Amino acid sequence: MPVDAFAHTFAVAARPATVYAHLADPRSYVGLSPLVVAVRDVRTDGDQVTYVALERFRFYTNPIRVTMTLDPEAPSVVSAVVSPGRVRLRAAVTLTPSGDGTEVTESITVESPSLLRRYVLRQARAVQLKRAAELTRRMAATG
Template identity: 45%
Template sequence: MPKVTLHHTFHVRNTPGALQAHLSQPQSYVGLSPLVVAVRDVSTVDGETRYVSVERLRLLGLVRYESLVKVTLRSTPETVEGEATAPGGVRLGYRFTLRERDGGTEVEDRLVVQSWNRTLLGRAARRAREAQLARAGVLAARLG
């Protein structure tokens, strides 16, 4: 399956623990990605949190569509990671690595986007990159 790996490292003026706590809560992802408008069906089993992320998309620039994405979330004191599966066969693996640095936290944001179709992969990777870059500003505003 074709894939694209995206990396972005940024700094937030807060502790790794504060970032880990925030990123470990499904509700925190509303607005953290510009497409995510809600989360639902949250459950935790054996240290994994599973939920459905509701993403609002526009098809062909006209029709508004809500995509339901199944998400699995895991965390340790130094990382928050998981997988997401969207309709159409797009998969996303993500990992936030949190390191104390310069009076705050260095966040390494790594995304692996996969799809069976290269055209769909390109679109999904572009959207994921836009969300990844926006996430740095959102986290800094929320926790900085």
């Protein structure tokens, strides 16, 4: 299966600890990721959090299994997503202090069947950019 990777870096007006706390809570992804409309079955085991996110598309709801690995020292959040249709996505978010705020870098690797590749890449990139804009908005509201 084809594997694609891309990254996006942006700044938010909040300290890394504030951004990390927000990203480490699965419930924050409702609305943060524009397709995620609900989160359920949240379980924490050490530095890992697993949950099911419900993505709403035009004609269907897609349940995806997510495993987040948390590292408050880095700080970073790595999410491994298993979606129906043999789509696998890994999103690694690293947070770096920058003045009074934080530089956020999200690196995404996605593996998908050739038939779905263009659609999956388009969706993943659009969601990444919308998530960056929404996180920027939310963090501005905390300051």
